Amino acid sequence: MTEPETQAAINEEIAAISKAYAAAGFVETQPRTDYPPYRSSLLRHPTKDLHHADPEGVELWAPCFGERDVDPLEADLTIQHGGEPVGERLVVTGRVLDGEGRPVRRQLVEIWQANAGGRYVHKRDQHPAALDPNFTGVGRCLTDDDGTYRFTTIKPGPYPWKNHRNAWRPAHVHFSLFGTEFTQRMVTQMYFPGDPLFALDPIYQSIVDPAARERLVATYDHDLTQPEWSTGYRWDIVLTGSRRTPMEDT
Amino acid sequence: MNATPGQTVGPFFHYALPYDGDRDLVAPGTPGAIRLHGTVYDGAGAGVPDALLEIWQADGEGHVVQRQGSLRRDGHTFTGFGRASTDRTGEYTFTTLVPQGVDGALPFFAVTVFARGLLNRLFTRAYLPLAPDASDPLLGSLDPDRRRTLVAEPDAHGFRFDIRLMGEGETVFLRYPGH
Numbered sequence: 001m002t003e004p005e006t007q008a009a010i011n012e013e014i015a016a017i018s019k020a021y022a023a024a025g026f027v028e029t030q031p032r033t034d035y036p037p038y039r040s041s042l043l044r045h046p047t048k049d050l051h052h053a054d055p056e057g058v059e060l061w062a063p064c065f066g067e068r069d070v071d072p073l074e075a076d077l078t079i080q081h082g083g084e085p086v087g088e089r090l091v092v093t094g095r096v097l098d099g100e101g102r103p104v105r106r107q108l109v110e111i112w113q114a115n116a117g118g119r120y121v122h123k124r125d126q127h128p129a130a131l132d133p134n135f136t137g138v139g140r141c142l143t144d145d146d147g148t149y150r151f152t153t154i155k156p157g158p159y160p161w162k163n164h165r166n167a168w169r170p171a172h173v174h175f176s177l178f179g180t181e182f183t184q185r186m187v188t189q190m191y192f193p194g195d196p197l198f199a200l201d202p203i204y205q206s207i208v209d210p211a212a213r214e215r216l217v218a219t220y221d222h223d224l225t226q227p228e229w230s231t232g233y234r235w236d237i238v239l240t241g242s243r244r245t246p247m248e249d250t
Numbered sequence: 251m252n253a254t255p256g257q258t259v260g261p262f263f264h265y266a267l268p269y270d271g272d273r274d275l276v277a278p279g280t281p282g283a284i285r286l287h288g289t290v291y292d293g294a295g296a297g298v299p300d301a302l303l304e305i306w307q308a309d310g311e312g313h314v315v316q317r318q319g320s321l322r323r324d325g326h327t328f329t330g331f332g333r334a335s336t337d338r339t340g341e342y343t344f345t346t347l348v349p350q351g352v353d354g355a356l357p358f359f360a361v362t363v364f365a366r367g368l369l370n371r372l373f374t375r376a377y378l379p380l381a382p383d384a385s386d387p388l389l390g391s392l393d394p395d396r397r398r399t400l401v402a403e404p405d406a407h408g409f410r411f412d413i414r415l416m417g418e419g420e421t422v423f424l425r426y427p428g429h
């Protein structure tokens with residue numbers, strides 16, 4: 001067995017890529033799929049450029065989800081069991097918008113996350129932190145007519161992983177999103193402001209542009225915080241591009 | 251507006267994204283049902299056991315369906331959307347209908363690929379092996395070796411569509427305007 005790599009070695013790789021990116025002067029807004037500091041990506045990224053395609057047929061539409069699919073109670077991750085989950089109760093809300101800033105209405109948002117101790121209800125998660133019998137960490141909702149989603153959950157903990165020795169993921173909530181066109185389909189992660197693990201995390205740093213990375217960080221919003229009940233975070237999501245213009249819709 | 255960046259689906263999506271009936275756009279055994287299946291391979295030729303695929307397709311008459319019910323299948327509503335996680339060998343399977351082309355275009359399944367280790371989702375198309383010819387704008391823009399990666403192969407119960415994330419025979423993945 002080879003010695004696991006150190007955080008310092010990963011930091012050096014991250015720094016070298018950041019430096020080269022800054023020198024290139026070309027803005028990238030999405031993560032690189034070829035990002036060696038995230039070791040699991042080494043054999044799992046395309047080596048050829050993505051091929052240009054104009055969306056056609058079904059791609060110009062998105063699957064339709066609605067009240068038949070989602071129970072409103074699924075938006076509250078703190079009421080799925082007999083008692084209150086451990087951790088900081090919070091509300092996370094925001095709007096799903098297309099590239100033109102128009103709301104994505106009545107569309108599905110799915111989330112999943114670790115519990116307050118940084119443990120997932122997943123057989124592959126071997127982190128020896130407690131499972132919480134009152135928390136599964138899965139939620140769904142539909143956006144409203146203004147594109148707004150809203151979940152009640154608890155703040156997930158950071159957790160260790162095996163990318164390198166002493167690797168820890170910043171606390172995050174996974175988000176799965178649909179737009180009004182299938183080409184807008186995306187999965188991402190929402191982070192919490194000021195996390196000390198940001199600089200050390202190759203998944204977060206795979207978005208090499210600092211301003212683009214920050215778009216994944218929610219904002220604490222005291223107006224959303226409810227007295228004696230929960231804290232509040234706001235996070236808007238902008239999907240790529242936009243659907244056909246209204247003119248073409250008619 | 252600047253798009254929000256994607257991130258990997260990670261290793262722990264299995265208790266969140268899959269759901270009962272996710273891969274069965276029609277119930278197995280339905281008249282006309284076919285199997286769309288294949289293996290997702292990594293750059294070393296190994297199956298990817300922690301990938302998730304979604305398909306989105308027209309129905310058998312070439313109509314784009316806008317019906318609820320993908321998450322709670324009722325056994326008779328075809329919604330056109332399906333989701334399948336790969337098994338330990340990297341194999342996925344959907345039970346569905348053969349799509350017809352929309353507005354006279356060649357029929358295809360729109361496919362999205364997610365996986366642990368894959369930092370952003372990938373889009374591709376699985377064309378039916380009917381008459382994949384150079385008159386299609388996308389297929390016509392590819393040389394034959396690469397074009398082949400977008401065409402499903404017929405087999406006993408439907409079609410096989412393998413996905414090679416990287417390296418030899420790498421699947422053509424798509425970038426749409428605005429991406």
